[in-house]
Amino acid sequence: MMQILVVDDSAFIRAMLQNALEKWGYNVTTVDNINDALQVILTDGIQFILTDWVMPGGDGPALCRKIRELGVDFYIYIILITSLEGPQPLIDGMAAGADDFVHKPIQMEELRARIRAGARVLQLERSLHERNKKLAELGDNLLAMQNIIQADLKVAERIQGKLLPANLSCILGVRMEALFRPSSHVSGDIYNFFRLDDRRVGFYTIDVAGHGIAAAMMSLTLSQQLVPEIRPSSLITFGLHESLPGFKRALPATTVVARLNQQYQSDDAGTLYFTMIYGVIDTVTRCIDFCQAGHPNPIYLPDNGAAQFIGDGGFPVGLTLLAEYESVNLQCSQGDSLFFYSDGITECMDENGQMFGEEQLLQLIEETKRLPAENVLPTIAKRIAAWRGNTKFDDDISLLKLSFVDMNCC
Amino acid sequence: MRIATKQVKGVLVLVLNESRLDANVAEPFKEAFQQSLSEGHETIAIDMGKIGFIDSSGLGAIVNCLKKIGPDGKLVLFGITPPVASMFKITRMDRVFNLHNNEEEALQAFEI
Numbered sequence: 001m002m003q004i005l006v007v008d009d010s011a012f013i014r015a016m017l018q019n020a021l022e023k024w025g026y027n028v029t030t031v032d033n034i035n036d037a038l039q040v041i042l043t044d045g046i047q048f049i050l051t052d053w054v055m056p057g058g059d060g061p062a063l064c065r066k067i068r069e070l071g072v073d074f075y076i077y078i079i080l081i082t083s084l085e086g087p088q089p090l091i092d093g094m095a096a097g098a099d100d101f102v103h104k105p106i107q108m109e110e111l112r113a114r115i116r117a118g119a120r121v122l123q124l125e126r127s128l129h130e131r132n133k134k135l136a137e138l139g140d141n142l143l144a145m146q147n148i149i150q151a152d153l154k155v156a157e158r159i160q161g162k163l164l165p166a167n168l169s170c171i172l173g174v175r176m177e178a179l180f181r182p183s184s185h186v187s188g189d190i191y192n193f194f195r196l197d198d199r200r201v202g203f204y205t206i207d208v209a210g211h212g213i214a215a216a217m218m219s220l221t222l223s224q225q226l227v228p229e230i231r232p233s234s235l236i237t238f239g240l241h242e243s244l245p246g247f248k249r250a251l252p253a254t255t256v257v258a259r260l261n262q263q264y265q266s267d268d269a270g271t272l273y274f275t276m277i278y279g280v281i282d283t284v285t286r287c288i289d290f291c292q293a294g295h296p297n298p299i300y301l302p303d304n305g306a307a308q309f310i311g312d313g314g315f316p317v318g319l320t321l322l323a324e325y326e327s328v329n330l331q332c333s334q335g336d337s338l339f340f341y342s343d344g345i346t347e348c349m350d351e352n353g354q355m356f357g358e359e360q361l362l363q364l365i366e367e368t369k370r371l372p373a374e375n376v377l378p379t380i381a382k383r384i385a386a387w388r389g390n391t392k393f394d395d396d397i398s399l400l401k402l403s404f405v406d407m408n409c410c
Numbered sequence: 411m412r413i414a415t416k417q418v419k420g421v422l423v424l425v426l427n428e429s430r431l432d433a434n435v436a437e438p439f440k441e442a443f444q445q446s447l448s449e450g451h452e453t454i455a456i457d458m459g460k461i462g463f464i465d466s467s468g469l470g471a472i473v474n475c476l477k478k479i480g481p482d483g484k485l486v487l488f489g490i491t492p493p494v495a496s497m498f499k500i501t502r503m504d505r506v507f508n509l510h511n512n513e514e515e516a517l518q519a520f521e522i
Contacts, residue, residue, distance in 0.1 A: 207466070209466035209467055209469075209470050210433055210466065210467050210470075268474070271474065272470075273466075273470060275466070275501070294500065294501040294502075296500065297500070313500035313501060313502055314500075314501075314502060315501065315502045316466075316469075316501050319470070319473050319501075319503075320473070320506060322506070323502070343465075343466070347463075395465075
């Protein structure tokens with residue numbers, strides 16, 4: 001039952017309106033001045049006002065203005081009753097905040113129709129108000145949820161960070177340096193570098209399609225499988241080493257990648273797959289054997305020559321069982337370096353949407369030749385960040401540099 | 411994902427009216443393709459002429475199409491731009507997909 005407040009200084013009009021309105025089914029409160037009106041509106045929360053124009057102690061438009069200044073969070077619908085003629089009073093009344101007008105002498109059926117119209121507006125306002133309230137609650141819940149997720153992601157970031165090797169390590173005369181910039185807390189890019197046996201080291205770099213949580217979970221699983229330890233889940237070793245107790249036999253790069261490809265065929269093809277390079281380095285002969293599975297062509301920087309791309313592509317892992325894998329065999333010398341990178345670098349876009357590109361990376365690596373070894377990756381990182389214009393990357397960025405140093409260095 | 415469709419000589423041609431086939435449109439693209447399959451189309455040609463960039467998610471989506479169409483259907487791509495071609499080359503997808511230069515050649519592939 002809608003409540004209507006009637007404001008009129010004439011007792012006769014108040015009685016007449018109250019009588020009619022109650023007959024139409026409304027609850028009615030009456031007052032004879034605008035100060036009492038404001039009081040009742042605030043205490044009873046009345047949303048529908050029928051007010052006379054001319055009253056002592058404050059007229060109808062003054063009441064309109066005061067109501068609009070109340071700043072309540074519900075709408076108050078006001079009908080002004082006027083005997084004034086011409087358009088100007090209407091304009092003034094509207095400017096003061098009235099919603100509608102009824103002229104004296106009051107035509108009761110017209111008044112009834114206008115009240116119904118006003119009631120429809122209030123009904124609409126109420127449902128909007130309800131919806132806004134629900135949206136606000138939803139917003140608060142979402143915010144709380146987001147805070148939880150953010151906190152979880154920070155933990156995940158730390159866990160993932162611990163799985164990556166140190167940015168610099170050296171095994172059997174091969175030095176590994178890494179550059180890593182995840183696009184969000186967790187990343188689909190991972191890499192590792194480890195000793196396989198008395199003369200061989202293994203390494204990999206992986207870019208899981210997409211990035212974020214799904215990609216990161218997959219990269220975590222992969223990092224657990226690509227370990228040289230003696231555990232059944234390891235995919236890179238098989239059986240015991242011929243002569244070295246405590247070591248297992250390292251598998252060739254193509255076998256490792258082919259095994260992964262068998263394992264990672266999903267029912268929903270193409271949603272979760274990855275590109276990678278897995279390699280085995282014989283540190284005595286300085287011969288490197290790697291399998292390129294959809295990962296960008298590595299860059300080879302010989303000590304006595306120009307930087308060049310090596311490799312010819314290859315099937316990503318997990319896309320098709322028809323994939324056949326080949327290995328690239330490269331004979332290196334002391335002082336040579338190899339750069340393995342994810343496409344987050346070459347596809348890194350500047351503010352105009354221009355990609356960093358393979359050629360620019362090749363040239364940049366060539367330029368780093370004259371720099372001291374420890375300055376190479378920081379210089380590359382700076383150039384990519386300068387190209388991007390900020391440190392927020394669209395895709396995960398990883399770069400692995402392997403260099404053949406003096407055997408006695410490590 | 412803006413995709414225009416037309417039928418030419420019994421072949422459904424999907425024209426990808428986007429400049430990028432990436433993570434943002436991969437899912438809608440897969441859904442649109444699935445929709446075409448459930449409408450009974452088995453011979454489909456995709457016009458890639460406007461796609462100037464494809465990322466790993468986009469590549470995954472298009473491989474998904476190939477798997478979904480199955481052994482009885484036929485999927486042909488045409489109008490591949492150089493950046494997409496180099497992505498196909500590095501991932502060997504140029505050996506997996508039936509690629510043609512233009513619509514005319516693509517449609518001829520269905521006549522054989």
